[in-house]
Structure formats: structure tokens, C-alpha cells
Amino acid sequence: MLKMKDILTPMHQCLSPDNTLLEAVELMKKLRIHTIPVTDATRRLVGVFTRSSLYSMVLQEKPLDTPIGPFMKREVETLPEDMSPDQLERNTEITKVGTGIVVNRNEQLIGVITQSHVVSSLLQTTRSLKEQLEEIIDTSKLGAIMTDEKRQIIFVNRKFCEMVGYKDSEILYKDLADVIPNFHLAEMEKTDHHRMKIGIYHAVANLSRYRTIKGDEGFIVLFQDISDVEKMAQELQTVLKWKSIVQTVINNVYDGLVMINESKAITFISPSLLELFELKEREVLHKSVDDILPELGLSKIIKTGISDISDMMEVKGIRYAVHRIPIYQRDEVIGAIGKIAFRGLDEMKELFRRFETSQTRNGQGESDKTKFAHFTFEQIMTSDKQMEKLIRSACKAAKGQSTILIRGESGTGKELFAHAIHSASSRKNGPFVTVNCAAIPEHLLESEFFGYEEGAFTGANRKGKIGKFDLANGGTLFLDEVGDMSFPLQAKLLRVLQGREFFRVGGTERIQVDVRIIAATHRPLEKMVQNGEFREDLYYRLNVFSFQIPPLRNRKSDILLLSESFILELNRLNGTAITGIDPDAQATMLDYEWPGNVRELRNVLERAMIFAEHGKIKREDLPDYMLLETENDSTDRSTGSSLMEKAEKSAIKEAMQKTGGNKTRAAQLLGISRSVLYEKLKKYEISVRL
Structure with a gap:
């Protein structure tokens, strides 16, 4: 875009009303302009001395030492120095004055601008934009042509010449139909993208219209070589395929995997690890590993650059170890990987043995x-x-x-x-x-x-x-x-x-x-x-x-609370890796009457944890007698289900209000787990912000 400062001619020397005709002629000859600004002592514009003013004084045979003041033009239109490019272009189109006087906000002279300056700058800008546009089109690897209103080609780029096998001189100013015989305008208008053969290439053409200077309609056509697109699509499919393969391998080869970059931010974490530590991916990614999982000790690998394996650790009664591996690029550590093993892999057997031995040694002091x-x-x-x-x-x-x-x-x-x-x-x-x-x-x-x-x-x-x-x-x-x-x-x-x-x-x-x-x-x-x-x-x-001591059926709020504790204990004793209980299984456990009380609860959990295959206890992992009893009870209660749902929804709302929206406290107050509460909030569409 044109800017005033780019085409302005600064006026360091100008006339005053007291200057003579001779001085005016000499300055006009020196500056080679036909309009000279006339200013006062503060450089404020008081008029202009033009070529017509000069002719008038000569015709009147005024002496060369005559002051120009009486002959200058005092009513002069000026241009502000901060005039926008669009205003400048419009002014150039409509003005009949060959020279414009530019002033600042204080009406002080800055310089002059001529129509020839503006036109020259516009042409230069147009050439620059044309060159930039051609470079952009060539870089995009698109073939491009432009026609006038008569469908004659007035522009063609290098890529199109390559596609048709001609030089630009052999294409310019020829009819579009002669260059591309199979170009049918009616078919092009039916769709945004039209497939056609251009020389030896199969391409997709995209048609656009524009208005010519005369107001008629011309065309711009862009051609995309389909072979490039297909190659990109194949590469993308290959990348997606490998991503799926790698994702599957990661999720199945390792019990858990987490990756951090050189800034210690988590860039990848496997679903099994999210489940183990009860995390959500959106709460973890791009966060510092020291804030989310400091117990893994991954950040120290960024400093040391040395692989190591942790001592046996424990979460929710599940023992695990972390194999920490630095990621190098040339000789620089750019991240680290943590491989977490907690399902009894062969390489963990020695650690388990040492752990069990230490536990036994610690318990030898109790002789009776x-x-x-x-x-x-x-x-x-x-x-x-x-x-x-x-x-x-x-x-x-x-x-x-x-x-x-x-x-x-x-x-x-x-x-x-x-x-x-x-x-x-x-x-x-x-x-x-x-x-x-x-x-x-x-x-x-x-x-x-x-x-x-x-x-x-x-x-x-x-x-x-x-x-x-x-x-x-x-x-x-x-x-x-x-x-x-x-x-x-x-x-x-x-x-x-x-x-x-x-x-x-x-x-x-x-x-x-x-x-x-x-x-x-x-x-x-x-x-x-x-x-x-x-x-x-x-x-x-x-x-x-x-x-x-009240029976368990009279204090059902303790069922899931005790279950969490038993899962920790039984994971340790049996070497299982159960992370929790599925909501459907929780609901079944809450419906059951537990005649054997806490002892029965522990036994049921031990059996279910052995049967569980998914990291969480599912409803089908529970004993058949429990499932049968709860199904019978639910059938008996089906006629009152709507009333129960209303009562349940009311109780959840009341609990959320009492706890100020704290879901953990609300779940404890209701005697259910947080995961069950989340399901109920979603089911009844209860807003957390009460």
C-alpha cells in the first residue's frame, strides 16, 4: 500500500511573499516543479506561486525585482501528512491539480506530491505485488492462468507451462479453448473442483471469476496436480496407520508409559497409567511431571542423562517400578521416557522377591x-x-x-x-x-x-x-x-x-x-x-x-469406602493390579444386603479381583448369587423407579448444595463413590455450579 512518506518530496526551501520574480524563477528552475509553496516565517502555508502566476507577471512586463506576493494564489487545498493510502489514491483519481501541498497538523509545510509521483509509485507497487503473487503461486506448486473478458490468456505461471509442455510466449494472448481443448465452462460451474487432463497430468481445476477494468468478467483458473495430492494422502494414511500401530504397541507392551520433553512437560501418557493414578488426559498433557507425577522421578533424568530403574513403589496397594530412560538428540537430552511395570513382568520378579523378603524380615520381631x-x-x-x-x-x-x-x-x-x-x-x-x-x-x-x-x-x-x-x-x-x-x-x-x-x-x-x-x-x-x-x-x-456394631446393610455408605481399602490390601497379598470398581459393579454391591457383612465383602472382592481382566472389577466378576439377588430386587422395585429417581435426584442436589459443589464430600455424604456420583450428575443433568 502507498504511504505518503514514500512518495513525498520534502521542501527544505520555499518562497515567501517578499521574494522577487527572479528568485521565484530561479527556485522553480532549480526544483523542476511548477508549483512552489509560499510560507510565512513559521513555515505556515500562505499560498503558492504557480507557472500561471509566472506567466501573468511576464505578460504584464513586471520587472524581475517585483515581489511575488500580489500574484500568488492564496486559496490552496492541502493534503494532511497522515492521509490514508485509499484516500490518496481516490484524491489522485479525481483531482485536476498536478501538485499537492502536504502539511502537518499545525498547517506547517512538509513537502509536495505530484500526480506523476503517485502514478509511478502505484506502478512500482503493482509490479511488486504481481511478482509476490507469482512467487506465491509458484511456491504452492499450482498451475495458474488468467483470462480477459474475451477468454484470452493474459497471465500464465511456470507450473502451468510445465503441465502443458509449452513456453509462456506460446500461450499468452491465445484463446483458453485452444490451450485447453477439454475446458468446458458449463461443467466447471457445476462443482468447485473439476477433474481434467492437462497435457500428461491429471489435475483438479478450481475456477474463479473477477471483474476486468472495463467491468466485464474474466477468469482465474488454478490447477492442482492430483499425483501430488494422492501422494500426500497416501503418506498421511501411512502416518495414521503407523500411529495406530505404535499406539497399540505402547498400550499393550508396557503396563504404563509416560514421556516428557526437555522442559519436563508431559507430552504423552498411556491410558493404563491414567487409570492407575486416577488421572484424566486433559489434566495431564503439557503439565510439569513434577506437579502431576513427582513420585516417578523422571525430571532428574533430564539433568543426569543416565537411565536407571526405581525401587519398588506402591499406589493403591499395587506395587510398581519405573524404568527411566533419557531421550537424546545428538549429544543433548531432549526428554525422558518412564516405563512403568506393575503387572508382574519377568524383569520385575527380582524386585518383587527383594520386596517380599524385606517385608518378611520386618515382621520377624513378632514371635507370638x-x-x-x-x-x-x-x-x-x-x-x-x-x-x-x-x-x-x-x-x-x-x-x-x-x-x-x-x-x-x-x-x-x-x-x-x-x-x-x-x-x-x-x-x-x-x-x-x-x-x-x-x-x-x-x-x-x-x-x-x-x-x-x-x-x-x-x-x-x-x-x-x-x-x-x-x-x-x-x-x-x-x-x-x-x-x-x-x-x-x-x-x-x-x-x-x-x-x-x-x-x-x-x-x-x-x-x-x-x-x-x-x-x-x-x-x-x-x-x-x-x-x-x-x-x-x-x-x-x-x-x-x-x-x-451395626451390620453392613445398615451402613451402605461404608461399602465402597471399605472396598477401596480391601483392594489396596489384596493387591499386595495376591499380586493383582486392580485400580477400582466399575460403576455398574458398584451399583450391584450397593443393592446387595451383605448377610456376611464386612467379612463377606472382603471375600467377594478377593474373588472378583482374581477374576477381573480389565484393571477394574466389572459386574460380571461378582458372584452369581449376588447378581441374581440384585436383579430380583430391581424387578420388585421397578414399579417405583420413577419415584426413586426423583428422590435420588433431590438427594444429590441437596448434597451438592450442602458441600458447596465439592463432589468428593458430596459422594461421602451420599455414601457412594465419586465415579457413581459423576454418572448420577450426568444422568440427571445436575449442574456442578449450584
């Missing part, structure tokens, strides 16, 4: 595991309000020395509570001894409790044996399933609880003990007392503090 409590209240996982209240009460009761009775269905975790109570008591450094009253034959229970002296009965150990009360001295004795104890043994136990002393079987020496009793049972002791099956006085002695 029955003498120590292994759990605390912090390890009891729950989100149920009733369970949380129960734990708080048990913590308070643990501080005293009174007997505690733990009640609940089989598998609810009564022994876990007993361990936790001991760990929270003042006896936590003393022994914790367990006796399962239902597992020991009745004729051996007394000797198990109190021990026996040498030769007390046939088959007895020659050195005698100390009993559970002796072992628990100074600590806690946990009587599991106390409701199954025989009536005679109940009387002996009552005497120990009252007098804190006993005699060994076959012995005569009175043994003093300091033992706290924690008992547990799933049986209805009150009914047994009424039926004469359990001593009433022993019942009241045991029932100082009584805690009823």
Missing part, C-alpha cells in the same frame, strides 16, 4: 502374634454417623478397666473393635490374648483358660502349660463368641472376674492375675439368660459397657 493388638481406632474406616458415634463411645470406654461386651452379627468386625479398644487403653503395652470360645472343644476350654500342672491328665505335657489368663496378665483377654461357652466354665470364669485369681487344672496353688476382659458374641444373651443357657450374674459382669 496372639500376644499383641494389631489395630487401632484410626484403622477402622467408616463414613456412617452411627459407627462414628460408636467409635467415640468405645474410645471413652477404653480408658477405664471395666469389662466390655461387643455385640453384632458375624463378620461385622467385633475382633477389630477389641484390638482397637486395647490399643487405646492404658494396657496397650501389655499382651492382647484372643480365645475363640466356639473353636476350642469344650473339654479343653478349661485347660486353655487356666493352664494345667504336670501330669494333670493323660496326654498332658510333662512340664505343664500356662493358660490364656497367665499369658494375658497385665493386659487384655479377648473372649470371642463368649455365648458359646459351656455353663460350668461360665461359673469358673465368673470366679476369676470377681476374685482375679484361679487354680490351674490339677494344681493347688492360687494364681493371682490382673486381666481386663473384652467379650464378643453374635448370640442373643438376654434370651439365653431367660432360657437358662447363660448365667445371669456373668451376663451382668460382662455387660458393663455394651456396644452393638
Whole structure:
């Protein structure tokens, strides 16, 4: 585009009204222009002295020393220095004045501009644009022709000449139909792209129209060699094919793969790794690996440039190791690859062996595991309000020395509570001894409790044996399933609880003990007392503090919470690599009644994790009896499904409002997993921003 400064002739010397005719003629001759600006002392324009002004003074035979002031033209149109190129072009087209006077914003003279300057600059610009356009077309490898309104070719580029096999001089100003006999305008107008043969080439032609200077219609035709396009398409298909192959190889050869560049930003991560660490690709790509997966230690490889393999690590109970590999370009590290193995590949066997050995070595200090409590209240996982209240009460009761009775269905975790109570008591450094009253034959229970002296009965150990009360001295004795104890043994136990002393079987020496009793049972002791099956006085002695653990079906919010913990534990024990539970399987587990409680839940998960083939537990991995029961229940409830959905939607909205849109807290409040909550939010179209 033309700019004023590019075609302006600066005026460093001009006339004043006091200059003479001679001075004006000399300056006009020197500058070779026919219009000379006349300014005052501040270079403000007051007029112009033109060639017609000169003729007028000569015809009037004015002396050469006559001032030009009276003969100059005072009404002069000026051009602003910031005039746009379009305005300048329009002004040049319509003006009859051969010279324009250019001034700044203060009306001070800057220079002059002539029509010949403008025309010359326009021609130069046009030639430059033409050359640039031809270069662009040639670079694009397109053949190009341009016709006038008579269909005569007025422009042709090198590529088209190559396609038809002629020189440009043999093509220019010839009729389009003579150069391209199979060029049919009617067919070209039917489609944007028309296939045709140009010389030995097969090409695609694209037709455009333009207006000539006379206002008629001319054509511009661009030709694309199809062989180039097909070659590019084939190359693209090859690239896409290789990408699919490489993607498949990456997803199946390695358990997990992550790649970073020299800036430590993640450029690739495999789906299996996203699943393992519960990440989403859009949250990971182009982010710093130190922010997303610092545990992999990949960034240090950028600094060292040395491959290494990590020690065994663990996530969600799944053991894994990272093989870190630098990526070199010439001698410079431009990135790193992390190969994550967590599905028991052969090269990991030695690491697993070392890990298991270290674990075994760490556990050798416990020579008799029955003498120590292994759990605390912090390890009891729950989100149920009733369970949380129960734990708080048990913590308070643990501080005293009174007997505690733990009640609940089989598998609810009564022994876990007993361990936790001991760990929270003042006896936590003393022994914790367990006796399962239902597992020991009745004729051996007394000797198990109190021990026996040498030769007390046939088959007895020659050195005698100390009993559970002796072992628990100074600590806690946990009587599991106390409701199954025989009536005679109940009387002996009552005497120990009252007098804190006993005699060994076959012995005569009175043994003093300091033992706290924690008992547990799933049986209805009150009914047994009424039926004469359990001593009433022993019942009241045991029932100082009584805690009823609710069954799992009454605290379904704990099902998925406990499942997460069991998956971690079972991954470690069985060497599996399960990352979670599919939403359909979660729904089935939440619908099931769990008669075996927490113990059944753990067993079901262990079975399902062995059967699972996809990294997550699917619904089909669950036992058939569970699937059958939940299907029957869903059939029975189908008539009320719409009401249930309304209630479910209302509950989710309320939970989201209470938690301020925090999905994790809302899921805990509802007793479901985050993935189930996401499915429900999508199903009911509930906005997160409430």
C-alpha cells in the first residue's frame, strides 16, 4: 500500500511573499516543479506561486525585482501528512491539480506530491505485488492462468507451462479453448473442483471469476496436480496407520508409559497409567511431571542423562517400578521416557522377591502374634454417623478397666473393635490374648483358660502349660463368641472376674492375675439368660459397657469406602493390579444386603479381583448369587423407579448444595463413590455450579 512518506518530496526551501520574480524563477528552475509553496516565517502555508502566476507577471512586463506576493494564489487545498493510502489514491483519481501541498497538523509545510509521483509509485507497487503473487503461486506448486473478458490468456505461471509442455510466449494472448481443448465452462460451474487432463497430468481445476477494468468478467483458473495430492494422502494414511500401530504397541507392551520433553512437560501418557493414578488426559498433557507425577522421578533424568530403574513403589496397594530412560538428540537430552511395570513382568520378579523378603524380615520381631493388638481406632474406616458415634463411645470406654461386651452379627468386625479398644487403653503395652470360645472343644476350654500342672491328665505335657489368663496378665483377654461357652466354665470364669485369681487344672496353688476382659458374641444373651443357657450374674459382669456394631446393610455408605481399602490390601497379598470398581459393579454391591457383612465383602472382592481382566472389577466378576439377588430386587422395585429417581435426584442436589459443589464430600455424604456420583450428575443433568 502507498504511504505518503514514500512518495513525498520534502521542501527544505520555499518562497515567501517578499521574494522577487527572479528568485521565484530561479527556485522553480532549480526544483523542476511548477508549483512552489509560499510560507510565512513559521513555515505556515500562505499560498503558492504557480507557472500561471509566472506567466501573468511576464505578460504584464513586471520587472524581475517585483515581489511575488500580489500574484500568488492564496486559496490552496492541502493534503494532511497522515492521509490514508485509499484516500490518496481516490484524491489522485479525481483531482485536476498536478501538485499537492502536504502539511502537518499545525498547517506547517512538509513537502509536495505530484500526480506523476503517485502514478509511478502505484506502478512500482503493482509490479511488486504481481511478482509476490507469482512467487506465491509458484511456491504452492499450482498451475495458474488468467483470462480477459474475451477468454484470452493474459497471465500464465511456470507450473502451468510445465503441465502443458509449452513456453509462456506460446500461450499468452491465445484463446483458453485452444490451450485447453477439454475446458468446458458449463461443467466447471457445476462443482468447485473439476477433474481434467492437462497435457500428461491429471489435475483438479478450481475456477474463479473477477471483474476486468472495463467491468466485464474474466477468469482465474488454478490447477492442482492430483499425483501430488494422492501422494500426500497416501503418506498421511501411512502416518495414521503407523500411529495406530505404535499406539497399540505402547498400550499393550508396557503396563504404563509416560514421556516428557526437555522442559519436563508431559507430552504423552498411556491410558493404563491414567487409570492407575486416577488421572484424566486433559489434566495431564503439557503439565510439569513434577506437579502431576513427582513420585516417578523422571525430571532428574533430564539433568543426569543416565537411565536407571526405581525401587519398588506402591499406589493403591499395587506395587510398581519405573524404568527411566533419557531421550537424546545428538549429544543433548531432549526428554525422558518412564516405563512403568506393575503387572508382574519377568524383569520385575527380582524386585518383587527383594520386596517380599524385606517385608518378611520386618515382621520377624513378632514371635507370638496372639500376644499383641494389631489395630487401632484410626484403622477402622467408616463414613456412617452411627459407627462414628460408636467409635467415640468405645474410645471413652477404653480408658477405664471395666469389662466390655461387643455385640453384632458375624463378620461385622467385633475382633477389630477389641484390638482397637486395647490399643487405646492404658494396657496397650501389655499382651492382647484372643480365645475363640466356639473353636476350642469344650473339654479343653478349661485347660486353655487356666493352664494345667504336670501330669494333670493323660496326654498332658510333662512340664505343664500356662493358660490364656497367665499369658494375658497385665493386659487384655479377648473372649470371642463368649455365648458359646459351656455353663460350668461360665461359673469358673465368673470366679476369676470377681476374685482375679484361679487354680490351674490339677494344681493347688492360687494364681493371682490382673486381666481386663473384652467379650464378643453374635448370640442373643438376654434370651439365653431367660432360657437358662447363660448365667445371669456373668451376663451382668460382662455387660458393663455394651456396644452393638451395626451390620453392613445398615451402613451402605461404608461399602465402597471399605472396598477401596480391601483392594489396596489384596493387591499386595495376591499380586493383582486392580485400580477400582466399575460403576455398574458398584451399583450391584450397593443393592446387595451383605448377610456376611464386612467379612463377606472382603471375600467377594478377593474373588472378583482374581477374576477381573480389565484393571477394574466389572459386574460380571461378582458372584452369581449376588447378581441374581440384585436383579430380583430391581424387578420388585421397578414399579417405583420413577419415584426413586426423583428422590435420588433431590438427594444429590441437596448434597451438592450442602458441600458447596465439592463432589468428593458430596459422594461421602451420599455414601457412594465419586465415579457413581459423576454418572448420577450426568444422568440427571445436575449442574456442578449450584
